[in-house]
Amino acid sequence: MKIAVLIKQVPSSEARIRVAGGASVELADVELIVNPYDEYAMEAALQIKEKVGGEIAVFCMGGEKAEEALRTCLALGADRAVILRDPAFAGSDVSGIARILTAALRPFSPDLVLCGKLSIDSENSAVGIMVAELLDMAHASVVTQLELEGESKVRVKREIEGGLEELEIELPAVLTANKGLNEPRYASLKGIMMAKKKPMEVLDSSALSLAADAAGSGASKVEITAMEPPAERSAGRVLQGEPAEMVGQLLQYLKDEAKVL
Amino acid sequence: MSRTILIFAEQRAATLKRSVFELIGLAQDLAAGGRVEVALLGQGTGALAEELARYGVQVHHCEDASLAQPHSDAYVAQLHALASELSPGAVLFTASAMGRDLAPRLAARLDAAFLAECLSLAGAGDGFEARKSMYGGKVFATLKTKGNASLVATIKPGAHAAASPAAGGAVRAVAVQPPAKVRAKVVAVHREETDTVDLQEADIVVSGGRGLKGPEHFHLVEELAKALGGAVGASRAIVDAGWVPHHYQVGQTGVTVSPKLYVAIGISGAIQHLAGMRSSGCIVAINKDAEAPIFKSADLGLVGDAFEILPLLTEGVRKAREGA
Numbered sequence: 001m002k003i004a005v006l007i008k009q010v011p012s013s014e015a016r017i018r019v020a021g022g023a024s025v026e027l028a029d030v031e032l033i034v035n036p037y038d039e040y041a042m043e044a045a046l047q048i049k050e051k052v053g054g055e056i057a058v059f060c061m062g063g064e065k066a067e068e069a070l071r072t073c074l075a076l077g078a079d080r081a082v083i084l085r086d087p088a089f090a091g092s093d094v095s096g097i098a099r100i101l102t103a104a105l106r107p108f109s110p111d112l113v114l115c116g117k118l119s120i121d122s123e124n125s126a127v128g129i130m131v132a133e134l135l136d137m138a139h140a141s142v143v144t145q146l147e148l149e150g151e152s153k154v155r156v157k158r159e160i161e162g163g164l165e166e167l168e169i170e171l172p173a174v175l176t177a178n179k180g181l182n183e184p185r186y187a188s189l190k191g192i193m194m195a196k197k198k199p200m201e202v203l204d205s206s207a208l209s210l211a212a213d214a215a216g217s218g219a220s221k222v223e224i225t226a227m228e229p230p231a232e233r234s235a236g237r238v239l240q241g242e243p244a245e246m247v248g249q250l251l252q253y254l255k256d257e258a259k260v261l
Numbered sequence: 262m263s264r265t266i267l268i269f270a271e272q273r274a275a276t277l278k279r280s281v282f283e284l285i286g287l288a289q290d291l292a293a294g295g296r297v298e299v300a301l302l303g304q305g306t307g308a309l310a311e312e313l314a315r316y317g318v319q320v321h322h323c324e325d326a327s328l329a330q331p332h333s334d335a336y337v338a339q340l341h342a343l344a345s346e347l348s349p350g351a352v353l354f355t356a357s358a359m360g361r362d363l364a365p366r367l368a369a370r371l372d373a374a375f376l377a378e379c380l381s382l383a384g385a386g387d388g389f390e391a392r393k394s395m396y397g398g399k400v401f402a403t404l405k406t407k408g409n410a411s412l413v414a415t416i417k418p419g420a421h422a423a424a425s426p427a428a429g430g431a432v433r434a435v436a437v438q439p440p441a442k443v444r445a446k447v448v449a450v451h452r453e454e455t456d457t458v459d460l461q462e463a464d465i466v467v468s469g470g471r472g473l474k475g476p477e478h479f480h481l482v483e484e485l486a487k488a489l490g491g492a493v494g495a496s497r498a499i500v501d502a503g504w505v506p507h508h509y510q511v512g513q514t515g516v517t518v519s520p521k522l523y524v525a526i527g528i529s530g531a532i533q534h535l536a537g538m539r540s541s542g543c544i545v546a547i548n549k550d551a552e553a554p555i556f557k558s559a560d561l562g563l564v565g566d567a568f569e570i571l572p573l574l575t576e577g578v579r580k581a582r583e584g585a
Contacts, residue, residue: 011396013397013512013513013514013532013533014531014532014533015532016399016532017396017399017400019400023402023403025396025400036514037514093374093375094365094375094377095368095369095372095374095375098369120396120397120513120514121395121396122395123377123378123393123394123395123396123397124365124375124377124378125361125365125377125378125415126364126365126368126375126377127365129362129365129366129369130365130366130368130369130375132366133337133365133366133369133370134369137444138333138334138444138445139333139362139366139445140333140362140445141361141362142358142361142362144507157451158358158362159358159507159508160358160359160450161357161358161459161461162452162453162459163450163451163452163453164450164451164453165331165358165447165449165450165451166447166448166449166450166451167445167446167447167448168445168446168448169444169445169446170444170445173444173445178507179500179507179510179514179515180506180507220407221373221374221375221406221407221408221410222374222375222376222404222405222406222407223404223405223407224402224403224404225390225403225404225405226402226403227395227400227401227402227403228400228401228402229399229400229401230398230399230400230401230536230539230540231540233539233544233557233558233560235556235557235558235559236544236559236560236561236562237560237561237562238551238556238559238561238562238563238564239561239562239563239564240551240564240565241565243565243566243569243570243573244573246563246565246570247563247570247573247574247577248577249561250545250561250563250574251574251577251578251581253543253545253560253561254522254545254578254581255581257543257560258521258522258542258543258545259521260464260465260489260521260522261578261581261582
C-alpha cells in the first residue's frame, strides 16, 4: 500500500506565543515540534505498513527546520520525505496550502493519505479534507479507530458529540487522525542511523508544476489582518480557610456574580 | 450591502442542533435585508422543516434515504447543488463534528474563501471579517476575505444570539439526486451513555485534574457539573493518564471553551490549559496549592482540599437550585 503522511511543524503547546505587531507572531525563539495530531497519523501509517507492507512518503511544507521533523519521520520508518519549499508559497491561505500538497501528492498516487485532524497553530481542521476533495478521494475526519478491510476498504470510527460515528471508506482516501487513535512510538537507534541514508527531496513551485495563481498571497482569498494576545485577566480573590466558609462565599459568588444559581 | 446567506441546518436523529438558530440569527445580520436560505438534509425531517420555517427563512428541504446519515459525498453534493442554484455570498456551518467535516470539502468544490472556527463574523465592504483563536487560544486573529469572494465558514457555537421566530418563512421540497457513488459511508452511530452536556456548547464547564489523585474520585467533578447543569472537562494530565477519554480535554490539544462559568478543580494551570479556557466569563479555581498558576487567571480561588470542598459545594448548589 502506498501511504502518504502530511506533517506540519508547529510551536510546542508549552510555548508562549508573542504577537509581533501587525498580523504576525514572533517565532524565532520558539521550540518547534511535529504537530501532535500528525504524530498519530504517522504512527497509523507505520502500523499499516507493518501489517500489509508498502511504502510511506512524508510531506511537509517548510524551511530548513522542517528537515529535522522529516528526518524524525524517516527514523520512525518512513521510506522517503518531501519538503515543499518556495518563497512564492508565502501568504498561502488554507486552500492554497491544500493545492500545494495536492500537487505533491498527485505523482505519488497514494492509496491512503494520513494527517492530523488539525494543526495546533492555525486550528482550521481543513487542509486534509480539502486535499481529499482536490484529489477526488473519500475522506473521514477526526478518526480514533482504524482497521483495514482487505485492500480497498477501511473501517474507521470518528469522534462526534457524545459518541462515535462508524464509517466504511473506499480507498483511496484521506483520513485525519485524532488523539486516541494509537500511541506514537519513539525512533530506535537503528532507525535513526538508517534515516540518514533515506531520500529527502525539496520541491519548489516549478518542480510541482504548480500554476502561478494556485498558491501564495496573490492566490489567497483570505488574509490575516490583525493578531492580538487574549485580553488580560485581572487576578481575582483567593480564599483560604475553613472549607464550609469558603464554600459559602463561593455559592454567594455563583449567585451574585456568575449568576448561575 | 445586502446578500444571500445559506446556512446548513445540522440535525441528527431528527433533532436540530441548538446552534442552528444561532446561525439563523447571524445569517439575518449578514444578509442585511437580503435572503436567508436554510439547507435541511436528512430523512424523516418534515417537522424540522416546519420548525425552521417559523423563523422567517426559506427552507430547502432535501429529504431522501441517501441523506439519512451524514455521508460526506452525498451531503456535499447536495449542498453544492443548492449553492450553485442560490449563489449565496456565504455558506455557514456550525463548527461541530459534522460541520467541520463537510465545510472544507464544500469550500474546495466551490473554490470559495474558507474561514474556520469563527468566534464572530461580520460583513466588511464587499467581503467578510471574522475573529478566530490561534495557537490554542494564545492569539486571537482577525481575518478578512478578499474582494467579493464567496465564503464558506464554520461558526463556533455561542458566537451569535439565537434568532427569534418571525413571519414570512416557507418550505420548498427539493428533488434530491442521490450521488452516483458514496465512498465514505456512515454505517453506525455509537452513542455514549451519558446525560451530560456537550463541552463546546455548555454555558458551564466543570473540569478536573491531577489534584483529584485518581480516576475513582472523578465522580466528584461529574456530580458538581450535573448539579450545575454543566459539561465535564479535564486537564491533559488526566487524559494522558487514561482517567477519562480525550474528548474531555480542555486546552490546546483538546477543546477550547468559553462558557459563562468555568470551574477548575485540582488543575494547576499549564499554559496550554489556560489558553483553552481563559476567555470564559467567570473562572473559579479550587486547588490545594496556593502557588498554583491557575489562581492568577481565576476570578475566585479556593485554596483547600477538593475532597472536603466538593461534597459541600455540590450539596449547596443542589439546595440553591431546588430553592430557586
